[in-house]
């Protein structure tokens with residue numbers, strides 16, 4: 355199943371630079387692990403916002419939740435998930 359996921363990140367103002375750098379480093383390691391697995395297919399920055407739009411190819415809603423909630427910044431995100439399927443007029447055979 356293909357999911358389009360928008361993640362808005364809200365970093366608490368009280369965090370030190372060191373704490374933020376630690377989270378960002380672990381966030382990178384985790385998201386790149388999923389990207390290398392092939393399940394996290396696209397990761398784009400939303401221009402002008404601390405947000406991303408991602409395309410995740412997960413087997414089920416449970417697996418999607420496992421992927422997203424493994425991110426260290428997960429507790430600090432507002433997340434919108436849209437499940438998509440092939441459009442009947444799409445000329446490409448594959449969705450991704």
Ligand SMILES: O=C(O)C[C@H]1C=CC(=O)O1
Nearest residue numbers: 363381382385404405406
């Ligand atoms: O920076 C972000 O958008 C948050 C986060 C989600 C994936 C990733 O690598 O970082």
